Amino acid sequence: MKHTPSTTLFNGPYSESRRDALKTLLSAGALLALSPLSAIPVQRKKDRLGVALVGLGYYSTDLLAPALQQTKNCYLAGIVTGTPSKAESWKKQYNIPDKNIYNYQNFDQVANNPDIDVIYVVLPPSMHKEYVIRAANAGKHVWCEKPMAITAAECQAMIDACNKNKVKLAIGYRLQHEQNTQEYRAIIHQKLLGNVQKVSCGAGYYDSRTTHWKQNKALGGGVLYDMGVYAIQGARMGTGMEPIAVVSARTSTTRPEVYKNGLDETTTATLEFAGGVMADIKTSFGENVNFLDVTCQKGVIKVAPYQAYSGLKVTSPLGEIYHRYQVPFQQAKQMDDDALSIMQGKPMLVPGEEGLRDIRIVEAIYKSAQSGQRVKLA
Ligand code: NAD
Numbered sequence: 294m295k296h297t298p299s300t301t302l303f304n305g306p307y308s309e310s311r312r313d314a315l316k317t318l319l320s321a322g323a324l325l326a327l328s329p330l331s332a333i334p335v336q337r338k339k340d341r342l343g344v345a346l347v348g349l350g351y352y353s354t355d356l357l358a359p360a361l362q363q364t365k366n367c368y369l370a371g372i373v374t375g376t377p378s379k380a381e382s383w384k385k386q387y388n389i390p391d392k393n394i395y396n397y398q399n400f401d402q403v404a405n406n407p408d409i410d411v412i413y414v415v416l417p418p419s420m421h422k423e424y425v426i427r428a429a430n431a432g433k434h435v436w437c438e439k440p441m442a443i444t445a446a447e448c449q450a451m452i453d454a455c456n457k458n459k460v461k462l463a464i465g466y467r468l469q470h471e472q473n474t475q476e477y478r479a480i481i482h483q484k485l486l487g488n489v490q491k492v493s494c495g496a497g498y499y500d501s502r503t504t505h506w507k508q509n510k511a512l513g514g515g516v517l518y519d520m521g522v523y524a525i526q527g528a529r530m531g532t533g534m535e536p537i538a539v540v541s542a543r544t545s546t547t548r549p550e551v552y553k554n555g556l557d558e559t560t561t562a563t564l565e566f567a568g569g570v571m572a573d574i575k576t577s578f579g580e581n582v583n584f585l586d587v588t589c590q591k592g593v594i595k596v597a598p599y600q601a602y603s604g605l606k607v608t609s610p611l612g613e614i615y616h617r618y619q620v621p622f623q624q625a626k627q628m629d630d631d632a633l634s635i636m637q638g639k640p641m642l643v644p645g646e647e648g649l650r651d652i653r654i655v656e657a658i659y660k661s662a663q664s665g666q667r668v669k670l671a
Contacts, residue, residue, distance in 0.1 A: 342632045343370025343408045344436075345393065347400070347424050348416035349379045352438065356602070357415065358387065360624035366632035370408045373400050400424075404431035411436060411632070413465075417506040418513025422447040425462070429454040434635050436628070438465040440518040441648025445656055448649035455645060463631045463641040464648035466526065470627040472616045473605040474530070477587075477594055481533045485611060487590025489570055494527030494585045496520045496600055497559070497577030503551045507578065510556050517544075517560045517658060521576040522651045523600045528564050528572035529650070531587040531594075536564040536654060537671045540571070542661040547579050562658045 344367050346353045361369040371393030372383050380394050393408055403409050412428035413436040414421055422442045428435045435455060441464050442448045455462040468474045481489060497520050506512035507519055515521075529535065539562055546558035559577040566572065575582055585599035592610035599605070602623055607614035634641050657668040 339410065339636070341365070342367040342410040342434075342635060343393075344368065344411045344413055344628065344632075345371035345373055345395070345403065345409045345433075347373040347412055347414045347428075348420075349374045349376070349383060350415065353413075353415045356621045356624045357413065357628075358383075360621040360628060363621070363625040364629045364632070366629045366636065367411065370410075371395065371403070371406070373397065373403075373412075401427055401431055403428070403433060410434060411635070413628075414438060418518055419443055419506075419511060421513075422451055425451040426454040429458040429460050429462070432458060432460065434461045436463045436465060436631060437645075437648070439648065439651075440513070440522045440655070441645065441652055443513055443518070443652075445649060445653045448645065448652050452645040452649065461631075461635050461641050462645040463634075464643050464645060465627065466643045466647065467623040467627045468523075468526065468600055469530075469643050469647075470630050471605065471623050473596070473607055473614050476614045476616075477596055477607045477609070478530055478533070480594060480609065480611060481531065481587060481589070484589075486592050486594065486609060488568075489532050489587055489589050491570060491588045492528055492531035492572035492586065493574075493588075494524045494531060494572065494599065495575040495577075495582035496523035496527065497575065497580055497582040499581060500578040508551055508556065510554055515557045516576050516578045517557055517655050520578070521560055521574075521655060521658070524574035524576045525564075525651050525654050527585045527599055528574050531585055532566045532570055532572060534566040534570070535650065535671070536566055536572070537669070538565045539563070539654070539657045539661040539668045539670065540565050541665075541667065542658045544659075544662045552578075557662075560658065560662065562661065564654070 344361060346357055349372060358369055369387050372380065372389060373395040374380050375397050383389060384394060393406065395403060411434045414424045415438050416424060418440050421437050425435050425437050442451060452462060480486060497516065500507060502508060507514045542560065542562035544557035544560045546552035548558060552558040558579045561575045564572045564574065583598040583600060585596040587594040594607060594609040596605060596607050602620040603618055630642055654670065657670050661668040
């Protein structure tokens with residue numbers, strides 16, 4: 294993977310008109326560099342952003358790094374890893390210079406590295422808060438994988454750190470960038486089938502692992518955090534509204550030797566929305582479940598699979614929506630969208646606030662499951 298040369302926009306004498314243009318570019322997030330030799334301000338505007346992946350596990354290795362070979366608005370510029378052998382193999386495979394390779398201890402030095410514009414945090418959820426805040430304090434834009442964090446308070450601290458440092462924060466909800474998803478959401482938003490009456494969504498798969506972080510509470514395990522946020526997103530995207538309460542919820546496990554100390558293998562919940570619209574959600578590490586049904590006045594929108602890296606299919610009385618693409622197109626699209634928004638100074642499609650909304654609902658679902666009570670959200 295070759296690095297993209299920066300495009301030099303200004304290198305001549307400074308003038309009023311150039312000063313105005315410079316201001317415009319600066320407000321668009323462009324980079325100002327002072328030439329050490331001449332002290333003439335030199336404006337460099339990148340045409341692609343350099344991304345550093347933090348945590349080189351499954352998702353970085355199998356999806357994000359390959360996607361960053363396809364992106365147009367960003368590229369794989371660096372890595373942060375605690376495993377020297379991974380640093381070595383990634384360096385060779387992706388032609389990453391030594392100066393762009395960090396470990397968890399020296400990571401903060403990324404502040405001095407102009408090659409890296411965005412830090413993408415792809416660690417277990419319990420580590421998201423620390424690394425998002427360190428990245429923001431280093432002055433880098435941040436992309437963070439779902440679930441955003443463990444508590445709403447952590448999410449808020451992450452948002453605050455990014456605001457304080459004037460950097461953007463986006464959450465890795467790839468489906469919101471995906472065309473089939475965007476088109477069924479438009480049907481709902483435009484009420485092409487009338488008002489939504491109820492929603493049902495399932496997101497889960499059989500996870501045979503027993504000692505992964507997904508089965509470790511301290512690291513952010515439990516199905517509601519992991520697959521559950523997809524089901525919550527299904528309820529919110531399907532209704533086009535925010536829930537006002539968790540009516541009821543239940544957590545369970547068929548493998549108590551694995552899912553212990555309050556860790557959930559399967560969680561079901563009923564969410565209530567304005568107008569008495571209800572969403573039933575189910576998420577599981579014990580069974581394969583993958584659908585979204587949105588019952589509207591004039592028919593049902595069915596999405597199945599509802600969440601997958603490809604193959605999403607939407608059927609409704611309005612016909613079929615079935616845009617096809619190869620994996621890892623979704624990940625490339627998400628990162629290209631987010632990089633372009635940063636370069637153009639536009640809001641992120643999926644900002645930190647969106648991750649926070651889901652974690653508030655996660656907390657309310659767990660509270661309802663524990664208490665057996667309805668839990669108000671709004
Ligand atoms: P993984 O276990 O495969 O990788 C986690 C990485 O974190 C590893 O490289 C591991 O070495 C590193 N790590 C550092 N400290 C660790 C510690 N104390 N314990 C465990 N690992 C530690 O996990 P993954 O599947 O790549 O998931 C990473 C993140 O990506 C999670 O937030 C997950 O929800 C998210 N993810 C998102 C999608 C998606 O479709 N958006 C898909 C898969 C995973």
